[in-house]
Amino acid sequence: MELVSQNQCFGGTQSVYRHASEVCGGEMTFGLYLPPLARSRPVPLLWYLSGLTCTHENAMTKAGLQRHASEHGLAVVFPDTSPRGEGVADDQAYDLGQGAGFYVNATQKPWARHYRMYDYIVSELPALLLESQPLKGIHGITGHSMGGHGALTIAFRNPAQFRSVSAFAPIVNPTRSGWGRKQFSAYLGDDEAHWANYDACLLLAEHGWHGDILIDQGATDQFLELIRPEAMAQLMAERRQPGILRMQAGYDHSYFFVASFGEDHVRWHAERLHAA
Numbered sequence: 359m360e361l362v363s364q365n366q367c368f369g370g371t372q373s374v375y376r377h378a379s380e381v382c383g384g385e386m387t388f389g390l391y392l393p394p395l396a397r398s399r400p401v402p403l404l405w406y407l408s409g410l411t412c413t414h415e416n417a418m419t420k421a422g423l424q425r426h427a428s429e430h431g432l433a434v435v436f437p438d439t440s441p442r443g444e445g446v447a448d449d450q451a452y453d454l455g456q457g458a459g460f461y462v463n464a465t466q467k468p469w470a471r472h473y474r475m476y477d478y479i480v481s482e483l484p485a486l487l488l489e490s491q492p493l494k495g496i497h498g499i500t501g502h503s504m505g506g507h508g509a510l511t512i513a514f515r516n517p518a519q520f521r522s523v524s525a526f527a528p529i530v531n532p533t534r535s536g537w538g539r540k541q542f543s544a545y546l547g548d549d550e551a552h553w554a555n556y557d558a559c560l561l562l563a564e565h566g567w568h569g570d571i572l573i574d575q576g577a578t579d580q581f582l583e584l585i586r587p588e589a590m591a592q593l594m595a596e597r598r599q600p601g602i603l604r605m606q607a608g609y610d611h612s613y614f615f616v617a618s619f620g621e622d623h624v625r626w627h628a629e630r631l632h633a634a
């Protein structure tokens with residue numbers, strides 16, 4: 359693992375690392391924030407999964423989570439959203455290929471060789487972080503938009519690994535959205551039975567979730583038709599699923615929205631992860 363940069367931030371350190379990923383078949387980059395508390399003892403880790411067009415850098419520089427993570431004694435990891443590089447398949451559209459991995463393990467050509475973001479987030483990167491950083495092995499997960507979809511689906515499929523989950527404007531029902539159907543068809547093929555493993559509403563309907571869920575959604579988000587928060591709201595009510603879905607008046611889909619509610623999400627995770 360190679361250290362690319364390191365900056366002091368709210369008394370802790372914001373680092374960027376590059377490493378060879380066996381799972382994705384190439385080099386991957388991620389950001390890691392360690393709070394001051396990590397200098398004296400291992401701390402829980404909050405995963406932040408980013409959305410379409412993002413690298414590891416967008417949330418790291420725009421969401422303002424470090425201040426809250428410093429205060430609450432949490433590490434935060436900012437992974438990239440896809441494999442990258444010249445030999446990695448791509449598409450001209452912003453919502454397919456590099457920057458748009460959708461946190462799935464692709465099974466179809468030309469994507470299957472590198473696009474294994476599900477395994478990267480669930481298995482390879484956690485192992486690398488736990489062996490090299492002052493972390494407790496207690497994980498929470500959050501994310502924005504495509505990353506909110508990743509956070510919910512990964513948590514719902516791995517309840518023993520993730521103790522807390524939240525999301526900002528997550529794509530909650532991708533099998534019924536233009537942000538999902540196009541990508542699943544390319545990455546996973548036309549058999550929609552395989553898509554259900556990557557749809558938060560379908561997973562929650564089948565398996566439930568052992569804890570409570572926090573979702574924030576801008577009420578004037580320009581992508582509401584693609585995100586479909588009403589599907590999750592209805593399902594949570596039907597299943598009596600503990601959680602909060604807040605429609606935030608006047609907020610759009612941007613990082614101004616994420617930054618506005620970041621403190622609430624970090625506190626939500628800290629309360630659950632420190633109690634674990």
Ligand SMILES: N[C@@H](CCC(=O)N[C@@H](CSC=O)C(=O)NCC(=O)O)C(=O)O
Pocket residue numbers: 408409410411412416420452502503504505611612613
């Ligand atoms: N270019 C596209 C939309 C791109 C966009 O809004 N990306 C969001 C995430 S959307 C869902 O995953 C984002 O986080 N962008 C990075 C940022 O720094 O804002 C379009 O214009 O339609």
